[in-house]
Amino acid sequence: MRKSPLMSDTSRRPWRLARRLAGGVVAAALVLTTVLVARTLMLKPQDVPVAAAPATPALSVNVASAAARLGAAIRFQTVSHQNPAEDDRSQWLALHDWMAHTYPALHAAARREAVGGDGLMWTWPGRNPALKPLVLMAHQDVVPPSPETLSEWTYPPFGGQVRDGFVWGRGAIDDKGSLVALLEAGEALAARGFQPERTVIIVSGHDEETRGQGAQAAAALLRQRGVRAWMVLDEGSAIIEDHPVTKGPAALIAVAEKGYVTLKVTARGDAGHSSAPPQSTAVSVLARAITAIEGQAWPLRYDGPSREGLRALAPHAPFMTRFFLANDWLFGGLLAKQMSKNPAGAAGLHTTIAPTMLSGSPKENVLPQTASVWINYRIAPGSSVQAVLARTRKAVKGLPVAVELEGAGREPSPISSTETDAYAYLADAVGEIAPGVPVAPSLMIAASDSRYMTGVADSVFRFAPNRFAMTELGRIHGVNERISLDNLERNIRFYGRLMVGENQNGRTS
Numbered sequence: 001m002r003k004s005p006l007m008s009d010t011s012r013r014p015w016r017l018a019r020r021l022a023g024g025v026v027a028a029a030l031v032l033t034t035v036l037v038a039r040t041l042m043l044k045p046q047d048v049p050v051a052a053a054p055a056t057p058a059l060s061v062n063v064a065s066a067a068a069r070l071g072a073a074i075r076f077q078t079v080s081h082q083n084p085a086e087d088d089r090s091q092w093l094a095l096h097d098w099m100a101h102t103y104p105a106l107h108a109a110a111r112r113e114a115v116g117g118d119g120l121m122w123t124w125p126g127r128n129p130a131l132k133p134l135v136l137m138a139h140q141d142v143v144p145p146s147p148e149t150l151s152e153w154t155y156p157p158f159g160g161q162v163r164d165g166f167v168w169g170r171g172a173i174d175d176k177g178s179l180v181a182l183l184e185a186g187e188a189l190a191a192r193g194f195q196p197e198r199t200v201i202i203v204s205g206h207d208e209e210t211r212g213q214g215a216q217a218a219a220a221l222l223r224q225r226g227v228r229a230w231m232v233l234d235e236g237s238a239i240i241e242d243h244p245v246t247k248g249p250a251a252l253i254a255v256a257e258k259g260y261v262t263l264k265v266t267a268r269g270d271a272g273h274s275s276a277p278p279q280s281t282a283v284s285v286l287a288r289a290i291t292a293i294e295g296q297a298w299p300l301r302y303d304g305p306s307r308e309g310l311r312a313l314a315p316h317a318p319f320m321t322r323f324f325l326a327n328d329w330l331f332g333g334l335l336a337k338q339m340s341k342n343p344a345g346a347a348g349l350h351t352t353i354a355p356t357m358l359s360g361s362p363k364e365n366v367l368p369q370t371a372s373v374w375i376n377y378r379i380a381p382g383s384s385v386q387a388v389l390a391r392t393r394k395a396v397k398g399l400p401v402a403v404e405l406e407g408a409g410r411e412p413s414p415i416s417s418t419e420t421d422a423y424a425y426l427a428d429a430v431g432e433i434a435p436g437v438p439v440a441p442s443l444m445i446a447a448s449d450s451r452y453m454t455g456v457a458d459s460v461f462r463f464a465p466n467r468f469a470m471t472e473l474g475r476i477h478g479v480n481e482r483i484s485l486d487n488l489e490r491n492i493r494f495y496g497r498l499m500v501g502e503n504q505n506g507r508t509s
Contacts, residue, residue, distance in 0.1 A: 057494045059188055061488040067167050069102060070488060071160030074169035080141040080209040082240055092118040092206055095140060103183045105190040110202070113479045115221055117373030118206035119214020122200055124196060125502075131198035132230035134498065135222075135457065137207035137215070137449055138179035138233075142171040143477050152479045166482040172277065174476050175235045177483045178464050179204055181491035186490075189499060197501035198230065215449035222456050229457035233424035233498070234450035236462020237442050239434055241469045244342075245325070247439045251377045251430045253423070254444035254462035255305050257414040257451060258351075260410030261388055265289055267401045271369040282371040283360050289401045290373055296395040298350040301338055302332040305415060305443040306383050307346040310335070312440035347445040348388040351380045351388065374406060378445060385409040413451050413460065422459035429497045433465050434488050465494045 004158040022092045046282070076095040081087055096118070098109050110124035120140070126133070128415075145157040155161045155168040170176070182202055189196075201222070205214030243250035267289060269282030276426075307328065314325035324331045339345035354376045361368035377388045385405070393403050416442050417423065427439045444462050453460050475481045 002413055018235055035184050044465050050455055055355045057233050059185070059493060061184070061188065061489050061492050063204075063485050064162075064178065066492060067162045067485055069184070070167045070172065070177060070483070071162050071169070072098065072102075073176045073180050074160035074167070075158055077158050078206070079144045080211075081144070082210055083213070087207075089118065092140065096120065099183060102402050103187040106183060109190040110186070110200075114370055115203075116206070116214040116217025118374050119218055120202075120206075121218050121221070122186075122202040124190075124198075124200040124202075124499075126196045126341050128197055128200040129199070132228055132457075133199035133201050134196075134501075135203060135229045135232040135453065136182055136204045136495065136498065137205075137232065137234035137453075138182055139175045139215075140179060140292060141205070141207055141209050142174065142176070143248075145170055145479075154480050157481070159424075160193050161262070162485075165486075166484050167488065168480065168482045170481055172481050172483040173466065175208070175482070177466075177488060178235055181488060182494045182495050185496035185499060188458045191498060194500075196202060196499050198210045199497050201227075201229070203449070208449045210333060212449055212452060215452045219452040229458060230459070231426070232450055232453045232457045232460040233426070234429040234443045234448045234453075234460075234462050235464055236446075236450070239437060239463055239467040241429075241467055243313070244315045245310060245321060248316070248440060249436050249467065250313055250316070251434055251465070252309065252442040252463070253426060253430070253439060255308075255418060255423075256307075256381055257413045257443040257444035257447055257462060258347075258381070259380065259383070259385065259410050259412035260377070260447055261385045261390055262374055262376045262406040263303070263389065263403055264374050265293070265392070265396070265397070265401055265403050266370055266372040268370050270367065272367045274365045274367055277367060282368050285400060286360075286371040286373055289396045289399050290375075292399065293375065293395045294353055295357075296391060297353060298380070298383070298391075300336040300346065300349040300365045301380070301382075302328065302336040302339075305441050306339075307332075308418070309440040309442045313438055316438045333345045344445065347378065348443050349380070351376045352445075353384050354378075379409075381412045381415055381443070384411055391411075410447070414454060416459045416461060420459050423461070425497075426461055426463070429494060430463075430465060432497060433494045434467070457487060465490050502506055 020154070025407045028114065073095065076098065078091045078095055079087070100112070106122070106124075110122040112120060112122050115121050118140070145153070155163060157170040160167065160169045164261070166172075167177070170339045186200075186202070203215060203218045205212060205218070207214055237252040239249055241249050266285065267285040269280065269285060270278050310325055314322050317325060323397045324335055328335055336349055339349060355373050356376050357374040358372070360371040365472070375392070379385065379388060385408075388409075389403065389405065396403060430437070430439050448462055450460050450462055466483065467490070
Protein backbone atom coordinates (compact mmCIF):
# COMPACT_ATOMS: atom_id res chain seq x y z
CA MET A 1 0.00 0.00 0.00
CA ARG A 2 1.47 3.41 -1.03
CA LYS A 3 1.91 6.06 1.72
CA SER A 4 -0.01 9.27 1.33
CA PRO A 5 1.92 12.49 0.59
CA LEU A 6 0.78 13.88 3.94
CA MET A 7 2.20 10.96 5.92
CA SER A 8 5.48 11.16 4.05
CA ASP A 9 5.88 14.90 4.74
CA THR A 10 5.04 14.44 8.40
CA SER A 11 7.63 11.74 8.84
CA ARG A 12 10.32 13.93 7.27
CA ARG A 13 9.71 17.00 9.44
CA PRO A 14 11.89 15.94 12.41
CA TRP A 15 14.78 15.22 10.06
CA ARG A 16 14.44 18.59 8.40
CA LEU A 17 14.41 20.28 11.80
CA ALA A 18 17.46 18.29 12.87
CA ARG A 19 19.30 19.28 9.69
CA ARG A 20 18.43 22.93 10.24
CA LEU A 21 19.61 22.78 13.84
CA ALA A 22 22.81 21.04 12.82
CA GLY A 23 23.39 23.63 10.13
CA GLY A 24 22.82 26.39 12.68
CA VAL A 25 25.28 24.82 15.11
CA VAL A 26 27.91 24.46 12.37
CA ALA A 27 27.37 28.07 11.29
CA ALA A 28 27.62 29.29 14.89
CA ALA A 29 30.78 27.24 15.40
CA LEU A 30 32.30 28.74 12.26
CA VAL A 31 31.44 32.25 13.41
CA LEU A 32 32.86 31.59 16.88
CA THR A 33 36.03 30.07 15.44
CA THR A 34 36.44 33.05 13.12
CA VAL A 35 36.06 35.44 16.04
CA LEU A 36 38.52 33.49 18.20
CA VAL A 37 41.13 33.31 15.45
CA ALA A 38 40.65 36.99 14.61
CA ARG A 39 41.19 37.96 18.26
CA THR A 40 44.34 35.86 18.27
CA LEU A 41 45.73 37.43 15.12
CA MET A 42 44.95 40.93 16.39
CA LEU A 43 47.31 40.47 19.34
CA LYS A 44 50.48 42.43 18.73
CA PRO A 45 53.51 42.72 21.01
CA GLN A 46 53.59 45.93 22.99
CA ASP A 47 56.81 47.81 22.40
CA VAL A 48 58.85 48.13 25.58
CA PRO A 49 59.87 51.80 25.77
CA VAL A 50 63.63 52.23 25.61
CA ALA A 51 65.42 55.49 26.31
CA ALA A 52 66.71 57.36 23.29
CA ALA A 53 70.24 57.25 24.70
CA PRO A 54 71.83 55.06 27.38
CA ALA A 55 71.15 56.57 30.78
CA THR A 56 74.47 55.54 32.34
CA PRO A 57 77.10 55.62 29.59
CA ALA A 58 79.88 56.60 31.98
CA LEU A 59 79.08 54.04 34.70
CA SER A 60 82.24 51.99 34.90
CA VAL A 61 81.70 48.50 36.34
CA ASN A 62 84.62 46.28 37.28
CA VAL A 63 82.60 43.14 37.83
CA ALA A 64 85.54 41.11 39.15
CA SER A 65 86.10 43.65 41.93
CA ALA A 66 82.37 43.87 42.61
CA ALA A 67 82.19 40.08 42.85
CA ALA A 68 85.03 40.03 45.38
CA ARG A 69 83.17 42.63 47.47
CA LEU A 70 79.94 40.62 47.29
CA GLY A 71 81.93 37.59 48.45
CA ALA A 72 83.15 39.63 51.43
CA ALA A 73 79.57 40.65 52.27
CA ILE A 74 78.45 37.01 52.16
CA ARG A 75 81.10 36.09 54.72
CA PHE A 76 79.27 38.17 57.36
CA GLN A 77 76.90 35.57 58.81
CA THR A 78 73.86 37.81 59.25
CA VAL A 79 71.50 34.89 59.85
CA SER A 80 68.01 35.76 61.09
CA HIS A 81 66.39 33.28 63.48
CA GLN A 82 62.79 33.08 64.65
CA ASN A 83 64.14 33.68 68.16
CA PRO A 84 66.06 36.99 67.95
CA ALA A 85 68.18 35.92 70.92
CA GLU A 86 69.89 33.48 68.57
CA ASP A 87 71.02 36.25 66.19
CA ASP A 88 74.68 37.22 66.36
CA ARG A 89 74.37 41.01 66.29
CA SER A 90 78.12 41.45 65.95
CA GLN A 91 77.82 40.18 62.37
CA TRP A 92 75.45 43.00 61.43
CA LEU A 93 77.61 45.64 63.11
CA ALA A 94 80.68 44.33 61.33
CA LEU A 95 78.79 44.41 58.00
CA HIS A 96 77.80 48.04 58.66
CA ASP A 97 81.41 49.03 59.32
CA TRP A 98 82.52 47.18 56.20
CA MET A 99 79.94 49.01 54.04
CA ALA A 100 81.03 52.43 55.34
CA HIS A 101 84.69 51.60 54.65
CA THR A 102 84.06 49.97 51.26
CA TYR A 103 81.75 52.62 49.81
CA PRO A 104 83.14 55.96 51.08
CA ALA A 105 81.88 58.18 48.25
CA LEU A 106 78.29 57.05 48.67
CA HIS A 107 78.49 57.47 52.43
CA ALA A 108 79.84 60.98 51.93
CA ALA A 109 77.03 61.91 49.53
CA ALA A 110 74.17 60.21 51.37
CA ARG A 111 73.12 60.41 55.01
CA ARG A 112 73.01 56.97 56.63
CA GLU A 113 70.95 56.29 59.73
CA ALA A 114 70.02 53.21 61.74
CA VAL A 115 66.32 52.29 61.85
CA GLY A 116 64.51 49.68 63.89
CA GLY A 117 67.67 48.36 65.46
CA ASP A 118 70.14 47.27 62.82
CA GLY A 119 68.20 48.34 59.74
CA LEU A 120 69.82 51.05 57.63
CA MET A 121 68.51 53.89 55.50
CA TRP A 122 70.56 56.09 53.17
CA THR A 123 69.11 59.38 51.92
CA TRP A 124 70.85 60.82 48.87
CA PRO A 125 69.38 64.29 48.24
CA GLY A 126 68.33 65.05 44.69
CA ARG A 127 68.84 68.27 42.75
CA ASN A 128 65.11 68.81 42.37
CA PRO A 129 63.33 68.69 45.76
CA ALA A 130 59.96 69.07 43.99
CA LEU A 131 60.28 65.53 42.63
CA LYS A 132 59.03 62.64 44.75
CA PRO A 133 61.89 60.38 45.90
CA LEU A 134 62.80 56.95 44.61
CA VAL A 135 63.01 54.20 47.27
CA LEU A 136 65.23 51.18 46.51
CA MET A 137 65.26 48.25 48.93
CA ALA A 138 67.45 45.22 49.69
CA HIS A 139 67.82 43.39 53.00
CA GLN A 140 70.94 42.39 54.92
CA ASP A 141 69.87 39.16 56.60
CA VAL A 142 69.83 35.61 55.26
CA VAL A 143 68.25 32.29 56.16
CA PRO A 144 70.48 29.62 57.69
CA PRO A 145 71.65 26.70 55.56
CA SER A 146 70.04 23.43 56.64
CA PRO A 147 72.59 21.44 58.66
CA GLU A 148 71.68 18.21 56.88
CA THR A 149 72.54 19.74 53.48
CA LEU A 150 75.94 21.24 54.30
CA SER A 151 77.76 18.35 52.63
CA GLU A 152 75.84 19.08 49.39
CA TRP A 153 77.25 22.59 48.98
CA THR A 154 79.91 22.85 46.27
CA TYR A 155 81.52 25.68 48.24
CA PRO A 156 80.88 26.63 51.90
CA PRO A 157 77.63 28.61 52.31
CA PHE A 158 79.44 31.51 53.97
CA GLY A 159 82.67 31.26 51.99
CA GLY A 160 81.69 33.92 49.47
CA GLN A 161 83.91 32.29 46.87
CA VAL A 162 84.11 33.53 43.29
CA ARG A 163 84.42 30.45 41.10
CA ASP A 164 83.30 29.30 37.67
CA GLY A 165 81.72 32.65 36.78
CA PHE A 166 79.60 32.81 39.95
CA VAL A 167 79.69 34.23 43.46
CA TRP A 168 78.68 31.38 45.76
CA GLY A 169 77.06 31.56 49.17
CA ARG A 170 74.01 32.24 51.25
CA GLY A 171 72.54 35.60 50.29
CA ALA A 172 74.18 35.79 46.86
CA ILE A 173 70.68 36.16 45.41
CA ASP A 174 68.52 36.70 48.50
CA ASP A 175 69.38 39.50 49.00
CA LYS A 176 72.98 40.63 49.43
CA GLY A 177 73.47 40.47 45.68
CA SER A 178 70.95 43.29 45.27
CA LEU A 179 72.27 45.18 48.31
CA VAL A 180 75.86 45.15 47.05
CA ALA A 181 74.70 46.05 43.53
CA LEU A 182 72.86 49.08 44.94
CA LEU A 183 75.93 50.19 46.86
CA GLU A 184 78.23 49.56 43.89
CA ALA A 185 76.03 51.67 41.61
CA GLY A 186 75.74 54.45 44.18
CA GLU A 187 79.49 54.45 44.83
CA ALA A 188 80.37 54.57 41.12
CA LEU A 189 78.05 57.54 40.57
CA ALA A 190 78.95 59.43 43.74
CA ALA A 191 82.68 58.97 43.13
CA ARG A 192 82.42 61.02 39.96
CA GLY A 193 80.48 63.79 41.69
CA PHE A 194 77.06 62.79 40.40
CA GLN A 195 73.92 63.97 42.18
CA PRO A 196 70.58 62.36 41.28
CA GLU A 197 67.73 64.42 39.88
CA ARG A 198 65.27 63.10 42.44
CA THR A 199 66.21 62.04 45.96
CA VAL A 200 67.23 58.39 46.23
CA ILE A 201 66.48 56.53 49.46
CA ILE A 202 68.02 53.11 50.02
CA VAL A 203 66.28 51.02 52.70
CA SER A 204 68.00 47.89 53.98
CA GLY A 205 66.14 45.89 56.60
CA HIS A 206 68.10 43.63 58.91
CA ASP A 207 65.39 41.03 59.60
CA GLU A 208 63.30 40.60 56.46
CA GLU A 209 63.44 36.82 56.75
CA THR A 210 61.76 36.85 60.16
CA ARG A 211 60.19 39.92 61.78
CA GLY A 212 60.59 42.77 59.29
CA GLN A 213 61.11 45.32 62.06
CA GLY A 214 63.82 47.19 60.19
CA ALA A 215 61.62 47.87 57.16
CA GLN A 216 58.63 48.65 59.36
CA ALA A 217 60.67 51.24 61.25
CA ALA A 218 61.95 52.77 58.00
CA ALA A 219 58.42 53.02 56.60
CA ALA A 220 57.15 54.60 59.83
CA LEU A 221 59.98 57.13 59.78
CA LEU A 222 59.30 58.07 56.16
CA ARG A 223 55.61 58.53 56.89
CA GLN A 224 56.46 60.61 59.96
CA ARG A 225 58.60 62.86 57.77
CA GLY A 226 55.79 63.23 55.26
CA VAL A 227 57.67 61.43 52.50
CA ARG A 228 55.52 60.30 49.59
CA ALA A 229 57.70 58.31 47.23
CA TRP A 230 57.33 58.16 43.46
CA MET A 231 58.17 54.48 43.41
CA VAL A 232 59.38 51.71 45.72
CA LEU A 233 61.39 48.82 44.27
CA ASP A 234 62.33 45.72 46.25
CA GLU A 235 63.33 42.12 45.56
CA GLY A 236 60.81 39.72 44.10
CA SER A 237 60.53 38.70 40.48
CA ALA A 238 63.19 38.34 37.80
CA ILE A 239 63.80 37.63 34.12
CA ILE A 240 62.84 34.00 33.51
CA GLU A 241 64.85 32.64 30.61
CA ASP A 242 62.53 29.74 29.80
CA HIS A 243 59.11 31.10 30.61
CA PRO A 244 56.43 28.49 29.80
CA VAL A 245 54.27 31.01 27.91
CA THR A 246 56.85 32.68 25.70
CA LYS A 247 59.14 29.63 25.41
CA GLY A 248 61.89 32.18 25.93
CA PRO A 249 62.80 35.03 28.28
CA ALA A 250 60.20 37.18 30.04
CA ALA A 251 60.76 39.95 32.61
CA LEU A 252 58.17 39.68 35.37
CA ILE A 253 57.56 42.74 37.55
CA ALA A 254 55.55 41.82 40.64
CA VAL A 255 52.89 44.48 41.18
CA ALA A 256 51.52 42.90 44.36
CA GLU A 257 52.32 40.23 46.89
CA LYS A 258 50.12 37.78 48.72
CA GLY A 259 49.14 38.12 52.35
CA TYR A 260 50.38 35.83 55.07
CA VAL A 261 48.88 34.22 58.14
CA THR A 262 49.50 31.12 60.23
CA LEU A 263 46.71 29.40 62.14
CA LYS A 264 47.23 27.01 65.03
CA VAL A 265 44.70 24.17 65.16
CA THR A 266 44.61 22.24 68.44
CA ALA A 267 42.74 19.01 69.20
CA ARG A 268 42.17 17.68 72.70
CA GLY A 269 41.90 14.11 73.89
CA ASP A 270 42.39 11.86 76.89
CA ALA A 271 45.95 11.49 78.04
CA GLY A 272 47.17 8.05 79.02
CA HIS A 273 49.09 4.98 77.98
CA SER A 274 49.10 4.00 74.32
CA SER A 275 48.40 0.35 75.21
CA ALA A 276 44.74 1.17 75.90
CA PRO A 277 43.80 3.94 73.47
CA PRO A 278 40.30 5.41 73.26
CA GLN A 279 38.36 5.26 69.97
CA SER A 280 39.69 8.72 69.04
CA THR A 281 42.90 10.34 70.21
CA ALA A 282 43.92 13.97 69.98
CA VAL A 283 46.18 13.01 67.09
CA SER A 284 43.46 11.20 65.12
CA VAL A 285 41.05 14.11 65.63
CA LEU A 286 43.77 16.48 64.44
CA ALA A 287 44.34 14.34 61.35
CA ARG A 288 40.64 14.59 60.48
CA ALA A 289 40.80 18.35 61.00
CA ILE A 290 43.75 18.71 58.62
CA THR A 291 41.96 16.62 55.99
CA ALA A 292 38.81 18.74 56.37
CA ILE A 293 40.75 21.99 56.05
CA GLU A 294 42.63 20.84 52.95
CA GLY A 295 39.31 19.63 51.54
CA GLN A 296 38.08 23.22 51.59
CA ALA A 297 40.79 24.58 49.30
CA TRP A 298 40.15 27.96 47.71
CA PRO A 299 38.97 27.67 44.12
CA LEU A 300 41.33 28.73 41.36
CA ARG A 301 40.58 32.20 40.00
CA TYR A 302 41.95 33.29 36.66
CA ASP A 303 42.14 36.98 37.44
CA GLY A 304 44.27 39.71 38.98
CA PRO A 305 47.98 40.23 38.28
CA SER A 306 48.44 36.66 37.06
CA ARG A 307 45.85 37.13 34.32
CA GLU A 308 47.16 40.61 33.45
CA GLY A 309 50.68 39.24 33.13
CA LEU A 310 49.67 36.38 30.85
CA ARG A 311 47.74 38.81 28.65
CA ALA A 312 50.88 40.95 28.33
CA LEU A 313 52.94 37.89 27.35
CA ALA A 314 50.32 36.43 25.00
CA PRO A 315 51.56 38.24 21.84
CA HIS A 316 54.97 36.62 22.36
CA ALA A 317 53.60 33.08 22.75
CA PRO A 318 53.30 30.30 20.14
CA PHE A 319 50.06 30.42 18.17
CA MET A 320 48.01 27.87 20.14
CA THR A 321 49.02 29.35 23.49
CA ARG A 322 48.22 32.80 22.10
CA PHE A 323 44.85 31.47 20.89
CA PHE A 324 43.78 30.45 24.38
CA LEU A 325 45.19 33.53 26.12
CA ALA A 326 43.62 35.94 23.62
CA ASN A 327 40.25 34.35 24.35
CA ASP A 328 40.52 33.86 28.09
CA TRP A 329 36.92 35.07 28.45
CA LEU A 330 36.04 31.65 27.10
CA PHE A 331 39.00 29.52 28.18
CA GLY A 332 39.74 31.04 31.61
CA GLY A 333 38.76 27.87 33.47
CA LEU A 334 40.87 25.70 31.20
CA LEU A 335 43.85 28.05 31.55
CA ALA A 336 43.54 28.00 35.35
CA LYS A 337 43.43 24.19 35.33
CA GLN A 338 46.51 24.05 33.13
CA MET A 339 48.42 26.53 35.31
CA SER A 340 47.50 24.60 38.47
CA LYS A 341 49.59 21.62 37.29
CA ASN A 342 52.60 23.60 38.50
CA PRO A 343 52.62 24.47 42.25
CA ALA A 344 53.94 27.98 41.61
CA GLY A 345 51.34 28.51 38.88
CA ALA A 346 48.54 27.34 41.15
CA ALA A 347 49.79 29.58 43.95
CA GLY A 348 49.28 32.61 41.71
CA LEU A 349 45.57 31.81 41.34
CA HIS A 350 44.28 31.28 44.87
CA THR A 351 44.97 31.32 48.60
CA THR A 352 47.20 28.37 49.48
CA ILE A 353 47.05 26.06 52.50
CA ALA A 354 50.26 24.50 53.84
CA PRO A 355 50.39 22.51 57.11
CA THR A 356 54.00 22.98 58.22
CA MET A 357 54.54 22.06 61.88
CA LEU A 358 53.10 19.47 64.26
CA SER A 359 53.24 18.86 68.00
CA GLY A 360 51.87 15.98 70.04
CA SER A 361 53.19 13.50 72.53
CA PRO A 362 56.78 13.76 73.77
CA LYS A 363 57.02 9.94 73.69
CA GLU A 364 55.80 7.27 71.29
CA ASN A 365 53.87 5.28 73.93
CA VAL A 366 52.10 8.23 75.56
CA LEU A 367 48.72 9.56 74.43
CA PRO A 368 48.92 13.36 74.25
CA GLN A 369 46.24 15.48 75.87
CA THR A 370 46.63 17.97 73.03
CA ALA A 371 47.94 17.78 69.48
CA SER A 372 48.48 20.84 67.29
CA VAL A 373 49.22 21.74 63.71
CA TRP A 374 50.42 25.07 62.37
CA ILE A 375 49.01 25.87 58.94
CA ASN A 376 50.54 28.62 56.84
CA TYR A 377 48.30 30.45 54.38
CA ARG A 378 49.43 32.75 51.57
CA ILE A 379 46.42 34.96 50.94
CA ALA A 380 45.47 35.95 47.38
CA PRO A 381 44.43 39.53 46.58
CA GLY A 382 40.72 39.92 47.24
CA SER A 383 40.75 37.78 50.39
CA SER A 384 41.79 38.60 53.95
CA VAL A 385 43.12 37.24 57.23
CA GLN A 386 39.62 37.16 58.70
CA ALA A 387 38.27 35.33 55.64
CA VAL A 388 40.94 32.66 56.10
CA LEU A 389 40.08 32.31 59.79
CA ALA A 390 36.36 32.04 59.06
CA ARG A 391 36.79 29.50 56.27
CA THR A 392 39.07 27.32 58.39
CA ARG A 393 36.68 27.33 61.34
CA LYS A 394 33.81 26.43 59.03
CA ALA A 395 35.83 23.51 57.62
CA VAL A 396 36.34 21.96 61.08
CA LYS A 397 32.86 22.69 62.41
CA GLY A 398 31.69 19.71 64.48
CA LEU A 399 35.20 18.55 65.33
CA PRO A 400 36.54 19.12 68.87
CA VAL A 401 39.33 21.46 67.82
CA ALA A 402 40.25 25.09 68.46
CA VAL A 403 41.48 27.40 65.70
CA GLU A 404 43.47 30.50 66.62
CA LEU A 405 45.67 33.08 64.95
CA GLU A 406 49.43 32.88 65.38
CA GLY A 407 50.30 36.57 65.37
CA ALA A 408 48.28 39.19 63.53
CA GLY A 409 49.01 38.04 59.99
CA ARG A 410 49.38 40.34 56.98
CA GLU A 411 46.79 41.30 54.42
CA PRO A 412 47.57 41.02 50.69
CA SER A 413 49.25 44.13 49.38
CA PRO A 414 47.42 46.58 47.15
CA ILE A 415 47.94 46.00 43.42
CA SER A 416 50.14 48.70 41.88
CA SER A 417 48.93 50.01 38.54
CA THR A 418 50.81 49.31 35.33
CA GLU A 419 49.35 52.52 33.85
CA THR A 420 51.66 54.88 35.74
CA ASP A 421 54.81 56.79 34.82
CA ALA A 422 56.65 54.80 37.49
CA TYR A 423 55.84 51.45 35.85
CA ALA A 424 56.71 52.83 32.41
CA TYR A 425 60.05 54.09 33.76
CA LEU A 426 60.80 50.72 35.32
CA ALA A 427 59.88 48.91 32.10
CA ASP A 428 62.08 51.40 30.23
CA ALA A 429 65.04 50.47 32.45
CA VAL A 430 64.37 46.76 31.96
CA GLY A 431 64.25 47.29 28.21
CA GLU A 432 67.64 48.93 28.35
CA ILE A 433 69.44 46.15 30.21
CA ALA A 434 67.47 43.32 28.53
CA PRO A 435 66.64 44.51 24.99
CA GLY A 436 63.82 42.68 23.28
CA VAL A 437 62.65 40.84 26.40
CA PRO A 438 58.88 41.20 26.95
CA VAL A 439 57.88 42.83 30.26
CA ALA A 440 54.77 41.77 32.16
CA PRO A 441 53.21 42.28 35.59
CA SER A 442 53.02 39.36 38.00
CA LEU A 443 51.99 38.39 41.52
CA MET A 444 54.68 37.66 44.09
CA ILE A 445 53.67 34.52 45.98
CA ALA A 446 56.32 34.98 48.69
CA ALA A 447 56.87 38.08 50.85
CA SER A 448 59.25 41.03 50.89
CA ASP A 449 59.96 44.06 53.05
CA SER A 450 58.15 46.21 50.49
CA ARG A 451 54.85 45.14 52.05
CA TYR A 452 55.40 47.78 54.71
CA MET A 453 55.69 50.58 52.15
CA THR A 454 52.01 50.70 51.23
CA GLY A 455 51.58 54.03 52.99
CA VAL A 456 54.78 55.46 51.52
CA ALA A 457 54.07 55.12 47.78
CA ASP A 458 51.25 54.13 45.45
CA SER A 459 53.64 52.32 43.10
CA VAL A 460 55.39 49.45 44.88
CA PHE A 461 57.16 46.93 42.65
CA ARG A 462 59.25 43.82 43.26
CA PHE A 463 61.89 42.98 40.68
CA ALA A 464 65.62 42.49 40.15
CA PRO A 465 67.07 41.96 36.65
CA ASN A 466 68.61 38.56 37.32
CA ARG A 467 68.24 36.19 34.38
CA PHE A 468 67.40 32.72 35.66
CA ALA A 469 66.35 29.43 34.15
CA MET A 470 63.41 27.92 36.04
CA THR A 471 65.69 25.25 37.46
CA GLU A 472 67.88 27.92 39.09
CA LEU A 473 65.06 29.24 41.27
CA GLY A 474 65.39 26.32 43.68
CA ARG A 475 68.77 27.64 44.79
CA ILE A 476 67.08 30.55 46.60
CA HIS A 477 66.93 29.45 50.27
CA GLY A 478 68.34 26.15 48.99
CA VAL A 479 71.66 24.43 48.39
CA ASN A 480 74.38 26.14 46.33
CA GLU A 481 72.86 29.61 46.22
CA ARG A 482 74.88 31.65 43.75
CA ILE A 483 74.74 34.61 41.38
CA SER A 484 76.49 34.81 38.03
CA LEU A 485 78.91 37.64 37.34
CA ASP A 486 76.72 38.58 34.36
CA ASN A 487 73.73 38.98 36.67
CA LEU A 488 75.74 40.96 39.19
CA GLU A 489 76.91 43.40 36.52
CA ARG A 490 73.38 43.64 35.12
CA ASN A 491 72.08 44.52 38.59
CA ILE A 492 74.68 47.25 39.09
CA ARG A 493 73.92 48.86 35.73
CA PHE A 494 70.17 48.55 36.32
CA TYR A 495 70.25 50.27 39.71
CA GLY A 496 72.60 52.90 38.32
CA ARG A 497 70.11 53.49 35.51
CA LEU A 498 67.31 54.01 38.05
CA MET A 499 69.39 56.37 40.18
CA VAL A 500 70.45 58.53 37.24
CA GLY A 501 66.84 59.47 36.59
CA GLU A 502 64.77 60.12 33.55
CA ASN A 503 65.79 63.77 33.20
CA GLN A 504 69.31 62.67 32.33
CA ASN A 505 68.22 61.32 28.95
CA GLY A 506 65.66 63.86 27.90
CA ARG A 507 62.61 62.34 29.57
CA THR A 508 60.44 64.33 31.94
CA SER A 509 59.51 63.56 35.49
